[in-house]
Amino acid sequence: MALDANHAHNSGVTDEAVAASQAALAADDPGPLGLAVAAVAQRLGMAPATLRTWDRRYGLGPSGRSVGGHRRYTGQDVLRLDLACRLMRQGFAPADAARAAIEAHIDPAPAQDIPPVSHEWQAPAPDSPEQAAAAVRGLLHAAFGLDAPAARGLIKATLERRGVVWTWDNLLVPALVEIGRRWEASGGEGVEVEHLISGVVESELQAVIASAKATINTRPVLLASAPDDLHNLALTAIAAALSERHISTRILGARTPIDALQAAIRRIGPSAIVLWSQLDSTGVVDVFAEIAEARAQCAVLAVGPGWGADLPAGVERPSDLVDTVTRVTAAVR
Numbered sequence: 001m002a003l004d005a006n007h008a009h010n011s012g013v014t015d016e017a018v019a020a021s022q023a024a025l026a027a028d029d030p031g032p033l034g035l036a037v038a039a040v041a042q043r044l045g046m047a048p049a050t051l052r053t054w055d056r057r058y059g060l061g062p063s064g065r066s067v068g069g070h071r072r073y074t075g076q077d078v079l080r081l082d083l084a085c086r087l088m089r090q091g092f093a094p095a096d097a098a099r100a101a102i103e104a105h106i107d108p109a110p111a112q113d114i115p116p117v118s119h120e121w122q123a124p125a126p127d128s129p130e131q132a133a134a135a136v137r138g139l140l141h142a143a144f145g146l147d148a149p150a151a152r153g154l155i156k157a158t159l160e161r162r163g164v165v166w167t168w169d170n171l172l173v174p175a176l177v178e179i180g181r182r183w184e185a186s187g188g189e190g191v192e193v194e195h196l197i198s199g200v201v202e203s204e205l206q207a208v209i210a211s212a213k214a215t216i217n218t219r220p221v222l223l224a225s226a227p228d229d230l231h232n233l234a235l236t237a238i239a240a241a242l243s244e245r246h247i248s249t250r251i252l253g254a255r256t257p258i259d260a261l262q263a264a265i266r267r268i269g270p271s272a273i274v275l276w277s278q279l280d281s282t283g284v285v286d287v288f289a290e291i292a293e294a295r296a297q298c299a300v301l302a303v304g305p306g307w308g309a310d311l312p313a314g315v316e317r318p319s320d321l322v323d324t325v326t327r328v329t330a331a332v333r
Contacts, residue, residue, distance in 0.1 A: 034062065034064035034065075034066065034072025034073055034074050034077075035072060035073045035078065036070070036072060036073075037051050037052065037062070037073070039073075040073045040077075040078055040081065041138075043078065044078075044081060044082060044085060044137075044141070046085075046137070046138050046141045046142070046150075047138055047141075047142055047147070047150035047151075047153055047154050048150075049142075049147060049149050049150035049153060050138075050141050050142045050145055050147045050150040051081070053145060053147045053150065054081070054084075054094075054098065054145065057095075057098075058084075058094070058095060058098035058099070058102075059098070059102060060077075060080060060081055060084060060098050060101065060102065061077070062074070062077055063076070063077055064077070080101040080102065080104070081101070083097075083100075083101045083104060084097040084098050084100070084101040085097075085137075085141060087100055087101065094144055094145050094146070132170045132171070132174075135154070135158060135170070135171050136170075136171060136174045136175050136178070138154055139151060139154055139155070139171060139172075139175045139197075140175055140178060140179070142154060143175065143179060143193050143196065143197040144190075144193055146192065146193065146196055148196055148199075148200055151196075151197060151200045152200050152203070152204060155167070155171070155172070155200060155201060155204045156204055156207075158171055159204060159205075159208060163241075163244060164205070164208060164237060164240045164241040164244055165241050165321055165322055165325065168237045168241070168321055169320070169321060169322075172201055172237070175197070176194075176197065176198075176201075176233075179193055179194050179197060180194065198233060201233060201236075202233060202236055205233075205236045205237055205239075205240040206236060206240075208240040208243055208244065209236075209239050209240050209243045209249070211243075212243035212244075212246065212248070213246075214246055215246050215247060215248040216245075216246045216247060216332065217247050217248055217271050217332040218271075219268065219269050219270055219271040219298075219332075220248045220249055220250045220268060220270055220271065221239075221242060221247060221248070221249045221250070221270055221271055221272045221273075221274065221328055221332065222249075222250050222252070222264060222265065222268065222270035222272070222273045222274070223235045223238060223239055223249055223250070223251045223252065223273075223274045223276070224251070224252035224253065224256040224261055224264075224273075224274075224275060224276070225252075225253065225254045225255060225256055225275070225276045225277070225278075225282075226256075226275055226276065226277040226282045226283060226284065226287060226306065227255060227256060227257055227258055227261075227282075227284075227287060228255060228281070228282045228284075229254060229255060229276065229277050229278055229279065229282035229304075229306065230254045230255055230278075231254060231276065231278040231304075232251070232253045232254040232276070234276055234278075234303070234304065234321075235251050235253070235274070235276050236251065237321060238274060238303070238321065238324055238325070238328075239251055241321060241324075241325045242325060242328060242329070245325065245329055247328065247329065247332055250264070250268060250270070252264060258287060258290045258291070261287075261290075261291055262290065262291055262293075265291060269298075270298055271298055271299075271331060271332040272298050272299040272300070272301065272328050272331045272332060273291070273298060273299070273300045273301065274301045274303055274324065274328065275287065275288075275300070275301070275302055275303065276303050276304045276306075277302070277303075277304045277305075277306025277307050278304050278305065278306050279305075279306045280306055280308070281306075282306050283302075283304070283306030283307040283308060285302075285307075285308075285310065285311055285312060288300065288302075288311070288312045288315055289312065298331065299316060299327065299328070299331035300314065300315050300316065301315070301316045301317075301318055301324060301327060301328065302315050302316070302317050303318055303324050
């Protein structure tokens with residue numbers, strides 16, 4: 001496959017993006033019979049729903065036909081999609097990336113008789129760094145395409161197959177960090193991507209919590225953010241991971257005032273208290289002294305990067321989600 005670099009430059013496409021797409025797919029051409037949407041999704045690390053959205057919204061769809069008349073992606077179609085994905089990773093808006101990929105001249109691919117793949121795409125069971133990276137790419141493609149159904153399907157399938165802890169550490173956190181990095185690099189553009197994906201993540205984690213049946217603890221675990229901390233997504237992840245272990249929780253959410261935290265402690269007598277702080281400015285240790293009088297005898301955990309090492313005696317400092325879940329589980333048994 002060859003792509004006209006001059007034409008590509010007119011659309012804002014760099015030589016590096018063109019070369020990368022060409023090298024990645026030159027030895028892996030779909031052939032004259034083409035590929036079904038599931039096979040293309042696997043090759044590019046995307047969800048089929050995202051590809052269908054791109055077809056509908058941007059015209060980046062299959063241009064070939066199978067013998068039976070079904071639409072199939074040609075080698076040119078796959079190269080355009082790969083190029084659009086690379087441009088989005090460089091900061092292009094989805095519509096601009098799609099337009100540049102469509103306008104780029106791509107020579108016909110050499111013929112190879114590779115049969116179409118008809119199996120439906122499933123979220124991988126990523127047992128290797130490469131597979132995990134492919135899952136993250138798929139979620140990023142959905143996020144930057146504002147394709148909430150595709151993102152939801154990928155997250156839901158991965159949660160079902162791998163559980164909350166693995167999904168959080170290997171899929172959700174890497175994707176959220178990358179979205180945040182691109183937002184900072186763009187000077188604050190694209191906040192809608194972060195809002196959409198955060199909402200989808202919250203929804204799917206809440207679904208895990210809601211599906212829990214019997215619980216092993218008579219007193220729930222209380223989870224809250226520090227009084228000035230606006231972040232609570234990690235608390236939902238902790239609650240979801242605990243629900244998989246049949247541990248009931250109560251989430252007070254972001255920016256919980258000290259008096260509200262004290263009242264909740266007195267009301268439910270929690271079996272453990274988890275306080276989250278995302279930023280150094282919100283990790284004020286005075287909160288632990290404030291709740292000391294209200295709390296019953298229970299474990300207290302300071303979770304999140306905002307807490308420093310200088311914590312009051314008796315306050316535990318888990319290192320990550322696995323450590324947090326392990327400590328809480330031990331405390332409630």
